[in-house]
Structure formats: structure tokens, C-alpha cells
Amino acid sequence: MNTYSTDQSSYPRADVDPPSGKLFPHKHLLGIWGLDPTAIKHLLDVADGYVDLNRQPVKSAPTCAGLTQINLFFENSTRTLMSFEIAGKRLGLDTISMATGNSSIKKGETMLDTAATLNAMHPDVLVMRHGDSGAVKLLAEKMDCAVINAGDGRAEHPTQALLDALTIRRRKGSIHGQTIVISGDVAHSRVARSNIYLLNAMGARVRLVAPPTLLPADIDRLGVEVFHRMEDGLAGADVVMMLRLQSERMNGAFLPSLREYYHFWGLTREKLKAAKEDVLVMHPGPMNRGVEIASDVADDLDRSAIEEQVEMGVAVRMACIDILTRDLRQKDTAEVRV
Amino acid sequence: MKTAYTNARIIDPATDHDAVGTLMVEGNLIEGYGADIDTSAATETIDCKGRILCPGFIDMRAHAVDAASALAGGITTIILQPDQTTIIDSDAVVERIRHRSVGSQIVSVYPMGAATQGMQGKQIAEIGQMQQSGAVAFTDCNQAVSDAQVMRRLLEYAGHFDALVVQYAENAELGAGTIAHEGEVATRLGLASTPSAAEAMQIDQDTRLADLTGARLHFALISSKEGVEAVRAAKARGSRVTCSTAPHYLHLNDNAVEGYRTFAKVRPPFRSEEDRLALIEAIADGTIDTLVSDHSPKSADVKRLPFAQAASGIVGFETLLALSLSQVHAGKVDLMTMLKALTINPARLLGLPTGTLAAGSFADFVIFDPGKPWRIETETLISGAKNTPFDTLPVQGQVWQTIADGVRVFERS
Numbered sequence: 001m002n003t004y005s006t007d008q009s010s011y012p013r014a015d016v017d018p019p020s021g022k023l024f025p026h027k028h029l030l031g032i033w034g035l036d037p038t039a040i041k042h043l044l045d046v047a048d049g050y051v052d053l054n055r056q057p058v059k060s061a062p063t064c065a066g067l068t069q070i071n072l073f074f075e076n077s078t079r080t081l082m083s084f085e086i087a088g089k090r091l092g093l094d095t096i097s098m099a100t101g102n103s104s105i106k107k108g109e110t111m112l113d114t115a116a117t118l119n120a121m122h123p124d125v126l127v128m129r130h131g132d133s134g135a136v137k138l139l140a141e142k143m144d145c146a147v148i149n150a151g152d153g154r155a156e157h158p159t160q161a162l163l164d165a166l167t168i169r170r171r172k173g174s175i176h177g178q179t180i181v182i183s184g185d186v187a188h189s190r191v192a193r194s195n196i197y198l199l200n201a202m203g204a205r206v207r208l209v210a211p212p213t214l215l216p217a218d219i220d221r222l223g224v225e226v227f228h229r230m231e232d233g234l235a236g237a238d239v240v241m242m243l244r245l246q247s248e249r250m251n252g253a254f255l256p257s258l259r260e261y262y263h264f265w266g267l268t269r270e271k272l273k274a275a276k277e278d279v280l281v282m283h284p285g286p287m288n289r290g291v292e293i294a295s296d297v298a299d300d301l302d303r304s305a306i307e308e309q310v311e312m313g314v315a316v317r318m319a320c321i322d323i324l325t326r327d328l329r330q331k332d333t334a335e336v337r338v
Numbered sequence: 339m340k341t342a343y344t345n346a347r348i349i350d351p352a353t354d355h356d357a358v359g360t361l362m363v364e365g366n367l368i369e370g371y372g373a374d375i376d377t378s379a380a381t382e383t384i385d386c387k388g389r390i391l392c393p394g395f396i397d398m399r400a401h402a403v404d405a406a407s408a409l410a411g412g413i414t415t416i417i418l419q420p421d422q423t424t425i426i427d428s429d430a431v432v433e434r435i436r437h438r439s440v441g442s443q444i445v446s447v448y449p450m451g452a453a454t455q456g457m458q459g460k461q462i463a464e465i466g467q468m469q470q471s472g473a474v475a476f477t478d479c480n481q482a483v484s485d486a487q488v489m490r491r492l493l494e495y496a497g498h499f500d501a502l503v504v505q506y507a508e509n510a511e512l513g514a515g516t517i518a519h520e521g522e523v524a525t526r527l528g529l530a531s532t533p534s535a536a537e538a539m540q541i542d543q544d545t546r547l548a549d550l551t552g553a554r555l556h557f558a559l560i561s562s563k564e565g566v567e568a569v570r571a572a573k574a575r576g577s578r579v580t581c582s583t584a585p586h587y588l589h590l591n592d593n594a595v596e597g598y599r600t601f602a603k604v605r606p607p608f609r610s611e612e613d614r615l616a617l618i619e620a621i622a623d624g625t626i627d628t629l630v631s632d633h634s635p636k637s638a639d640v641k642r643l644p645f646a647q648a649a650s651g652i653v654g655f656e657t658l659l660a661l662s663l664s665q666v667h668a669g670k671v672d673l674m675t676m677l678k679a680l681t682i683n684p685a686r687l688l689g690l691p692t693g694t695l696a697a698g699s700f701a702d703f704v705i706f707d708p709g710k711p712w713r714i715e716t717e718t719l720i721s722g723a724k725n726t727p728f729d730t731l732p733v734q735g736q737v738w739q740t741i742a743d744g745v746r747v748f749e750r751s
Contacts, residue, residue: 033526112642132644133528134598153646154528190528216525217533 031156032197047319062092067124071097087317146324161194176203183209184243209233237275342377346386351678352694366744394702396684399630407721409748411655412704412737427452429471436472474688477504484510497553512536534562545572557581561606563616585661600648635723663735701744
């Protein structure tokens with residue numbers, strides 16, 4: 001009997017069961033760049049399980065009880081920070097959140113000194129957000145524990161890309177073969193970059209739609225199709241992800257005005273007609289209603305997955321924390337037995 | 339007291355001389371060189387064993403004196419940039435630096451003065467008095483004098499003193515806040531980036547002003563193909579324009595910043611592979627006149643930071659020769675052209691009495707083994723700073739002895 005699946009849509013066996021025997025052979029989650037499809041699929045599979053758990057009345061699965069999680073945010077955040085904190089707590093970790101406002105960063109301490117200080121307190125998971133690209137990677141080099149990137153500069157926001165992927169997979173059945181449009185301020189967006197890497201790795205067709213001022217140089221070399229007209233980019237799309245437009249980009253430096261941006265690039269019912277009937281509308285939040293997205297599109301129960309994305313966020317973050325601490329927990333129990 | 343340096347391959351780029359022979363030094367001056375020099379009067383004879391003997395290198399762009407490191411790299415003349423703790427924008431500061439240099443007797447230090455007061459790009463600095471005190475050129479160092487009106491008047495005024503103006507070639511608006519070359523790597527890493535066009539635009543604008551005023555103009559660090567083309571075009575129409583680059587731009591492209599390596603953070607940034615190749619070609623055909631180290635020692639404290647916050651610059655003295663020679667070994671640039679860019683070309687641009695082995699000139703020269711293989715290792719660098727992206731790189735060509743003012747100031751055992 002042939003025990004291997006002949007279904008073309010499933011992954012070949014070598015991918016599912018990698019030679020190293022580890023489905024996620026990384027110490028940290030610093031970005032999607034460099035993750036293979038197996039690792040991504042594994043993260044999504046585990047997260048899928050946590051979605052079910054999160055819908056139970058009792059949501060705790062204290063598999064990580066006794067471990068410590070520090071959320072270190074050098075940049076303002078509400079939803080990501082909350083999401084990580086809830087994820088940690090549901091897994092039974094002791095979570096501590098620190099925002100720059102009450103840290104010694106303002107007293108002139110360098111980031112690496114802060115890292116050394118935190119490292120000495122022996123956390124097991126460090127979740128970090130920073131305004132500079134590459135900052136989380138730099139810090140991870142100094143930490144003994146698992147580090148999760150919660151967004152660094154314009155570079156990466158891996159958990160956002162994973163939660164977007166989980167949302168798409170659950171709604172559409174698979175990511176492979178979907179035509180996915182990312183629209184908005186790609187130039188300054190870490191969400192866009194992480195999503196491009198992830199969706200490409202999983203076999204989606206990725207399109208970008210934005211005015212030229214909001215697209216970085218040579219972005220097409222990352223394996224995307226670039227459009228400037230919304231109607232062209234949306235034609236036949238299965239999914240459309242809108243990006244948040246920062247207010248400081250709107251006053252003439254990158255765009256003439258809000259009014260003009262909404263006119264050409266705001267997602268409205270009218271423009272959405274070019275996409276497939278069952279197009280899925282997504283947004284990483286927080287939304288600017290009437291700027292990048294019309295309210296009736298954002299609130300469309302059939303097509304908008306915006307609230308679902310937030311729900312998936314907790315599950316994905318639980319999966320990341322769970323997977324990155326698995327070795328640690330196994331090692332600990334082994335040591336206790338001895 | 340006379341010293342004979344025998345059995346040396348003597349290269350004097352000032353006269354295109356390249357032959358094996360003997361060089362005779364009396365006191366701190368070169369007495370002469372040739373194949374049939376009488377060495378009987380010599381009190382000391384050094385057998386160079388076929389190594390190359392050429393004038394000491396003149397580094398037209400250094401941000402620190404770091405003398406021991408310079409001498410180990412065969413550099414006997416340093417042109418200090420004005421971006422010191424006290425900005426070199428007055429004759430008093432110039433004099434202090436010159437005085438210290440003359441007394442030290444090891445490495446000659448000539449300051450470049452600021453082109454504008456406080457390097458602010460607004461008012462012309464005291465060029466005449468600084469020149470009298472020993473400043474050899476005028477520059478705002480890491481930033482372009484961007485205002486065309488200020489630049490025009492600066493060139494006109496400097497032209498009166500026949501002073502060389504050195505411009506950092508980057509359009510200020512396009513370059514503001516950028517830390518990388520615009521392209522795929524910067525896009526993927528999420529780094530604010532500047533296009534090569536920013537360099538070419540500044541060159542185009544300023545060469546027009548040089549034509550208008552008839553003044554001499556030098557561009558500090560050319561990094562792009564577009565920049566090279568702009569200089570080449572200006573030279574072709576007869577502008578009095580020259581330019582430099584640093585050997586690290588011949589070695590690395592923007593892939594070097596992959597993984598947010600701050601040791602590869604330089605200004606201007608490493609650009610594309612196409613740009614790198616264009617720079618090598620421009621050295622070979624003489625479009626680029628001089629090679630500089632852009633020596634910029636930085637401590638780990640200011641390098642071990644997120645890429646955007648980290649300091650720019652690399653230590654370049656000790657790797658200047660080997661990195662330059664690698665293009666010679668690769669057959670891309672001939673040895674004489676390369677050595678001209680390190681000796682006589684900067685000497686002529688700046689009006690210095692060095693850069694030649696002519697009889698009667700100061701005995702500033704270097705003896706090096708062009709083929710000797712070695713490995714660049716940060717731990718063995720003489721410079722206290724270790725900020726080089728070339729750690730562990732195997733290279734060929736090493737300084738054996740450096741002689742400054744007739745004195746052997748560096749010798750590798």
C-alpha cells in the first residue's frame with residue numbers, strides 16, 4: 001500500500017517530517033523571512049487548535065505554568081500588547097508588560113543594557129517591539145530566552161502575518177493559489193513585508209496596490225505584482241488586505257490629501273466590485289474609516305474578517321509561545337526526573 | 339648619515355619610474371635612486387629583497403589621526419577632516435593641528451578646513467587665513483554644501499586663493515535621514531534609503547558651478563555608477579573637477595548590510611554590484627583620481643545599536659593598501675595607476691611636497707610586499723578601534739617598512 005498521499009495540494013512527506021525531526025527548528029521568531037513552509041504550516045496548525053480553546057468558556061491551558069514572559073514595547077501599541085498578554089496568561093505564563101514610558105530607556109540606558117538586565121531575571125519568553133528595523137534581532141543575540149518580534153521598524157511583524165494567514169486559511173480553505181491584494185502604505189509597513197514573505201512561501205499570488213510614493217524601491221523583486229490603480233489590482237482578487245495610513249504621511253509629503261487618497265485608493269463597495277464575489281476584506285487595525293476603507297466595507301458581515309483577525313491573533317501568539325518553549329519544558333521535566 | 343635601500347623595485351608614480359634599483363637617503367631627504375647608485379658611502383644598507391618601494395601614501399580623508407595605525411598601513415601623510423570635536427573652521431585650530439604634527443616627526447598631518455562656518459552650510463569659513471595656517475583644502479565633510487548660492491560664492495572665493503573645495507556628493511533633501519542604498523536589500527530590511535541619483539544630482543549641480551566660477555572642485559567619496567558618469571561627463575567638457583573613492587566601495591555592495599551589520603554602515607552607503615564594478619572601472623581609466631581610507635574609528639558602543647542609530651564609518655588605514663591591491667591582483671587596475679591614486683595624485687591636488695621619490699624630496703616612503711598573503715583580523719589591528727567589515731578576509735599585499743622623514747617608523751617583523 002502506498003502510505004504517501006498523492007493529493008497534489010498537500011505537502012510532500014519530506015516537508016512535513018523534516019530531516020532534523022523538528023517542525024520549528026528556530027530559537028526565536030524574529031521574522032517570516034527565512035521560515036520554510038513547513039514551519040509556517042506547523043505554527044498555523046497549532047494555532048488552529050488554540051482557536052477552539054479560546055472559544056470555550058474556560059480558556060486556560062496552563063501548559064507553560066511557571067514560565068515568565070516579558071513584553072517589552074519601545075513603541076506604542078494597544079492591541080498587539082493586549083493580545084500577547086492574553087496569549088501568555090491563557091498558557092499559564094507569568095506575564096509582565098513594560099512600555100517605554102516607565103522604563104530606564106528614558107534615563108539613557110542602551111537597549112543592550114536593558115537586554116542584559118532583563119536577561120539576568122531569567123525570563124523564558126521576551127516579546128519585543130521597537131521602532132528601528134533590526135532592533136529585535138540585535139537584542140535577541142544577547143538574550144538566552146526565546147524572543148518574539150512584535151514589530152520592528154519597517155522590517156517585520158511576523159505574528160501579524162501569521163494571524164492573517166490563519167484567517168485566510170480558515171475562511172478560504174487554503175492559502176495556496178489565492179490572489180491576495182495588499183493595499184496602502186507598503187513603504188513604511190512591516191505588516192506588508194511579513195505578509196509578502198509568508199504568502200509567497202505558502203504559494204499565494206501577491207499583488208500590491210498603492211500610489212508610487214508609498215511603494216519602496218525594487219519591491220517587485222520580492223515576488224509581487226505591482227499595481228497603482230485600485231481597479232486593476234483588485235480584478236479577480238480572493239482577498240484584499242488594507243494597510244493603515246499614518247496621518248503624518250498625508251499632509252503633502254507623500255500624498256496630497258486624505259480626500260484624494262480616499263478617492264483613488266480607499267476601499268469602497270464600488271471598487272470592490274472588480275474583485276471576486278466572495279472576496280475577503282482584511283485590515284490589521286487600527287482602521288481609519290473613510291481614509292483607506294469605507295465603513296460599510298469594514299462592517300460587511302459576509303466579507304469583512306477584521307474582527308476575526310483579532311481573534312486569530314491571540315491563538316497565533318499562543319501557538320508561538322507554546323512552540324518556542326517546548327524544548328525548554330521538555331528539558332525541565334527531564335531534569336526533574338533525574 | 340646615509341642609508342641605502344638596495345634591491346628594491348622602485349616605483350615613483352610621479353615619473354612613471356618602475357625598475358629594480360637602490361634608493362639612497364641622506365638625513366631626512368632622498369638623495370636619489372637608480373640602478374647604478376654608489377652605496378659605498380652608506381652607513382646602513384637595507385636589502386629590500388625585491389619588494390616594492392614607493393612614496394608613502396597620502397590619505398586625503400581621515401577622521402582621526404591614529405598615527406600608529408596609519409604608519410602600519412604605509413600612510414605617511416594624513417589629511418584630517420574638519421569634523422573633529424572642535425570643528426576645524428578657524429586658523430587657530432588649523433595652526434594647533436599643524437604645530438602638533440610638525441613636532442611629532444612621525445606622520446604628517448594636514449587639516450582640511452571647514453568650507454562653511456561650523457560646517458553649517460550657510461556662511462563661508464575663513465578660507466584665506468586657514469590656508470595661510472596650513473589647511474590644504476576646504477570641505478563640510480559629511481554633508482554637502484547644498485545651497486547653490488552659498489556653493490557658488492564659496493567656489494568663487496576659494497578660487498581667488500586657488501584653494502581646493504571638497505564636496506560631499508549627496509543631494510541633501512534626498513539624502514536626509516537615510517542609512518542605506520535604495521534597492522531590494524534596503525526594501526527588505528526596511529531601512530530608509532537614498533538613490534544613486536542623489537549623488538549624481540549634486541555632482542551635476544556643482545560641476546556647473548565649477549564651470550561658472552572656474553574654481554577647482556573635488557568630490558569626496560564617489561559611490562555610484564551615476565556619480566562616476568557625472569564626473570566623467572564634467573571632465574570630458576573640461577571642468578576642473580576631480581574625485582575620490584575608498585577601497586571598501588570597490589569591495590562590497592549593499593548586500594554587506596544584510597542582517598543589519600552595522601560594521602558595514604558607511605556614508606555614502608554601499609551600493610549595488612553594478613555601482614561597485616563601475617567604480618573599479620573608473621579607477622582604471624582615471625576618472626577617479628585618488629583613493630582614500632575614510633578612516634573613522636568607532637567604538638563598539640556606538641556600533642552595537644539598531645542599524646538606524648549606529649554610527650557610520652570603518653577603520654581604513656591598515657587595510658587601504660591590501661584592499662586597493664586586490665583590484666591589481668584581479669587584473670582590473672594596473673599597479674602604477676593604483677599607486678598614483680595613493681601618492682602623487684593627492685599630492686598634486688593638495689599642493690603637498692610629498693608623494694614622490696624625486697631627489698631632494700622628503701624621505702617619506704613605504705616598502706611593501708605586493709603578493710604577501712595575510713588575513714585581516716580585527717584583533718591584530720593596531721588601531722584601537724575594530725570597526726571593520728573585513729574581519730577574517732584573506733588579502734594580498736602587506737607593508738614591510740614605513741619610513742617617514744628619513745626615520746623607520748614602522749617595521750613588520
